[in-house]
Amino acid sequence: MLTKRFYSMPRSVVRVDAQSPEGPYEWWRHTISHGGINSHPLPERVVQGAKKLKPRLLRTFIQEYFAIYPEHGRFDWTKLDPYMDSLAATGAKVVAAVTIKPKPLYPAVNQYEVMPNDIAEWQQVIRALVNRYSVEKQIVTYWEIGNEGDIGEDGGCPYFFRNPDDYNEYYRFTSEAILDAFPEAVIGGPALANPDHAMMKSFIDYCAAGNAPLDFISWHVYNRDPQVHRAYTNKFRGYLEQSGIVPLPEMLVTEYSTSFDTVHVEELAYAPERASMIAAGIMAMMDAGLDYSFYYHVWDQVNYVHEFEPFYEHVNKIMTRHWNETPHRFGMFGVHTEVRPHYFVYQMLSRMGDEKLAASSDRDDLLIHAVRSQGRIAALLVNYGIESAEDRIVKLAFANLAPGRRMIRVYRIDEKRSWSAESLELLPVEQREVDTAAAFFCEVYSPAYSVTMFTFEDL
Incomplete structure (x- = not known):
């Protein structure tokens, strides 16, 4: 029955031209985020797991439960220091969202x-915060x-800006203090939370008029449709x-998920559909x-009610x-640091290479990226459809290879969980x-809602 199933599967073709570079493959621009749920630092297993992904940036919340300014004129970094140190231990620099309400x-x-x-005292607090974590x-x-000030507490933030002008003013005097402490x-x-909210256009126009700097x-996007990302990126670029x-x-999409x-x-949490959605x-x-x-997020957490009660x-x-x-x-990673399939999407990306190659697929729901580096070609296949996807056999057809001996390796994220949970490999x-020869093809199995990485390495 298994043999018959493979024989009867639909077939597709993807093509890769080994001599048609299309520019740098900047996989590192797609990274991770964390926080907003409790004040615990990342566990060591999560730190080391994140470090393996080689993140350059990691986004987090500076939330009020860190209690950095408990009374006038006094700062307390007791809770926030170990938390921020754990993020830094991943090797990433941090994108910090200011959501405190002392x-x-x-x-x-x-x-x-x-x-x-x-406002003057608020700016003193912001200068101290920035000096602590950007300068010292x-x-x-x-x-x-x-953070999600268009929906307030529902978005994990104690601020609900009902008027875009209020956010613009808040941004202005807060940005002044940040740049005063750390001009770089x-x-x-x-x-x-809602990218269609009027706050975005108002904010851009406010900064364009010279009222505040804007870098x-x-x-944020929580949506299964990959094209939603493309649409908002194009809209806001306009x-x-x-x-x-x-x-x-x-x-920056500073939070996204399913x-x-x-x-x-x-x-x-272990369904391959989630991993394929993230990859797509x-x-x-x-x-x-x-x-x-910034994928939200690296580690699941328990919410401790007592941490939020003073300001929620x-x-x-x-x-x-x-x-x-x-x-x-x-x-x-789950609450007890058990690894989930989508961790390995980022591991695949971090090992793809640095120069994108021309590649094409005969189907819109079979996505392909191909990348080369010294002595190596990698292809990433994502079998993902919003409504449905099918198991299929995929022919990988390569053109313009340098003839010679190579090692093929195929890695796949699917229901079989082909990874080591201990070594995170x-x-x-x-x-x-x-x-x-210069032209070469091979076939791989691509289950519905799977992510497959194919590598060619020179021998």
Whole structure:
């Protein structure tokens, strides 16, 4: 029966031209994020796992539960220092989203209270925060002002800006303090939950008018459709080009993942569909020219209600519901550091190479990226459809190879879990030596909702 099943599968062809470079393959622009749920530092296993992915940037929240300014004139870095040190231990510099609401400056617990009661003192707090983590510790290079302020607590932020003008003003006086403490800072926002919100255009226009500096804009996407990423990237590039800001600010998706599920069982975290969705989304973002994306997130966490109660009105309704009762299990690592399939999507990317090659597929739901480096060609195949996908046999057809001996290795993320959970390494599902001419083809099995990495290495 198994043999008959393979014989009857649909067949597809992808083509790779080994001598048609298309520019750098900047896989490192698609990286990871973390935080917003509790104050615990990353566990050592997660630190080492993230480090293997070679991240250059990692995005996080500076949340109020770190309690860095408990009373007028006093700073306390006791909780935030070990947390930030654990992020730095991954080898990445940090993109830090400012979402604090110190009690001396925001005495009322109210998400609609967005302005501090003393702007000068707020700026002192921001200068101290930036000096601590950009100057003294040299961890943070990007400062993102706010997080999902268009939806407030529902987006993991104690700020709800009902008027875009309020966000623009908040951004202005906060950015002044950041740059005063660290003039080299890369600054931006508004980290929208809804990219279609009027706040984005208002914010860009405000900065274009010379009211505040702008190095990047940011937004979030939780959607299974890879083309949503392409559409927003193109839309916002248009906004920025029309604004006249020079140089053109970067575009960052500082959180993205799958759509929020309607069921919440452990098995969904290991479904290969999620890994293939992430890989397809990254390909779309790369092809659209997005500057950075940050998968949310590297490690799943428990929400501890007592940490949010001092500054959240609806902690049980929002944080307990989302992370304890109906956990989304977005993490590359589970709560107890068990590795998930989508970790290995990023491992594949980090090992692809650095120069993209011309490649094509005969199907829209069979995606291909091909990359070369010294003595090596790699191809990444993603079998992903929004509504459905089919198991298929894929013919990989290579042209313009330098003839010679090569080692083929095939790695795959699918239901078989072909990896070592202990060493965090993919295991090859096929490995064999070949002797190729200038043209060469081979066939690989591509299950529905799988990610396959094929490598050719010179011998």
